[in-house]
Amino acid sequence: MPDSEINFSYSNVVIPEEITEEILCYLPVNSLLRFKCVSKRWRSFISSEYFTKRHLSKSHSDKKDNGNKFIFSFKGKQNSLTTRFLSVGSSFSLDEDEPIVTTSLDIQIRPRSEIQVVESCNGLVLVENIYTGHLICWNPSTRKTKHIEKPFGFGFGCVEEEGGYGFGYNELTDEYKVVRVRYKEYYETRTHAHMYSSKAGSWKEIEDLDKHLAGRPGKFVNGRPHWLIFGRSPDWEIVALDLVEEKYETVDWPVCFPKVNMFPPYLENTGGYLTLMDCNSYANAMSVWVMTQYGAPESWTKIWTFPNSFNLPIEHVCRSPTPPLCLKRNGDVVVALGSVIVAYNGENLLRWSQVDKFDRFIGSISYVESLVSPFGSDEILVSPASWMMTI
Template sequence: MKTVKAEKTTDHLPKEIMEEILCRLPVKPLSRFKCVSPSWRSLISSKQFIKTHLQRSKKIESFADQRIILTCKGKLKACSLSSLLTESVTRVDSFDFFPMNSSNDIVIVGSCNGLICILVDKCRFFLLNPSTREFKELPDFFTGAMFPKNLGSISAYGFGFDESSGDYKICAVCYSMLVFGLIVTFRRTVRVYSLKADSWGVSSLFYKHDICSYGAAKFMSGKFHWITGFLTDPKWEVVCFDLKSETFETVKQPSCMEGYKRPSLGVLEGCLCVFSDYSPNDTFDVWIWNEYGVEDSWAKYVTIPYQSVTNYVTPLFVLPSGEVLFTCGSEFFIYNKRDNCVRQQHTIDFDRDRDRDSEAELYTESVVSLVLGD
């Protein structure tokens, strides 16, 4: 039987129609179709196609392109959100394309447009696209005399997309000790990585806040967000870092959340949220900021009795039914507000761990490249 190249069979289709068809396909077949012909590879790899495909994926009300990445015991794994919500048992896949060198210290910095940033051994940053199986180790954060590796540690970090420049950026806060003879001083320095430039810059030599929250920021409205304050302190605020201006600002503790001790931040339904199990009423409460920047638009989203949830749960996703998907380490739970009931979603091929340090992050599959054009 004579084999006809796909490129020949589609010669009669205008380029616009072909692009429209391909833009509707999931990421996995698109990755395979790059091998069909040079013209298809060029189209699927083009900046405009990647942007259009990403925008379409975000608009589709489906779980097909939604996945969850998890860290636990020095491993990276992922599972399908659709499978987790609709099937009795969900299989978890390993990240076999990424050489982690059996590290026991891997944290998720953030996810954005299908790209995931992780921090390994508290000093090495990586960018991954699990859908296309690409990965990239970033330049060393500790470079030059200003950033001695043995005298500094990265305490806070965030990953997001700067729409004003079309660039993916990482913000990292380094706490370092400087020794000048017999004088020892401490300082916090902020460095920003640009994927376009593939380099670290210095945004602010001295971090102005005396108390900085540690760990990953939540990215929303072009800004990174951290909670500051001590665990038992009822007074706290949100520190924001604007990716466009590379400047800091603060959001004061909302008056409706007085008495909540050191809550955590999250993102639900495209909005910044605050959740805490240190509430005045001994419940696990989730508050959502319905209109970003408007102080009185905070509203309590869900209140769960303490006996219904385990410690250290994190809200991750809201189902169309209004039920809320929570994570607890590497385990998943769904809370139904109507009957005040919690049910566990089961997974296989994953080490069971309810350790607080285990993490989960939702991401959308995409064909976004780790090499950005101008």
């Protein structure tokens, strides 16, 4: 601990600061936010960059997945224009009699608009308003946000918006970066890119990619955002962007990955591992492949297949722009279909829970609880009653 930090004490009992610090590192964010009110010293310590990074490190290394949560986005009932976000803890009970605890993270949007959750990194979630092209970097745990203007010259509601975003953290320079990739024409093979730096607070053009990226958000693994390269099966590829060198790299495809499928696979981050989800409409099943050692093509391993023995609409899943499932670090999967959340461990159905007030699933993402401020933060605290933001 830095020398500037002091001992914490209660009454006449003095608790060594090393022990206090260790205890605080294991506490959830909502408890830490309350403990800021204990004293100015506690507030200063819990708000410090030192403790923020220490707490984040503990959350990432939590083998029990206690700090990991899922965000599922749904459309409200009766054709509501509001996209609703639902937070679900990954360590929920498998007891059918115990309800899944959820937290509403509603975001109110303008008519004819659609919200897309792009990616999460270190507890920060990047959200895009597809209609306006505006972005919000959001910490769901602290409710702080940072609004990011779209790059100059980017249109909206037109072909120019085809492409997607990538979001990641450059540990070497201690800055977060957002990458916007797009094509000027639908059939153009070259992908154009801009990069936003949290330190510079602005966008810049970076090297183009001489390939056509699939219009899905990039997935941040091993310090790099990854995208699926669009092509006719079996010619899909994976490309990564080195955030330090700002150069593109190709990631080897699994040798035994199914080659015949009418739908492109999903690219995901599973507990820090690069993951491919194959949505096979012919076999009416989904399979999950994980690169257990980054950069080693022989390490691609199929960890399980999700059969359609539960009568789930597999073809509907395949057509979804974002994967309807999140993978836990222990290999279990949480699936959202329609207004139902399903938990599955690769062999058996674990949970099946109806989600009230929602009727159509549109996206999902996992995030870790953290105290990290969004790019320095606008210091906007959303009302605890509704957690509602307007984009």
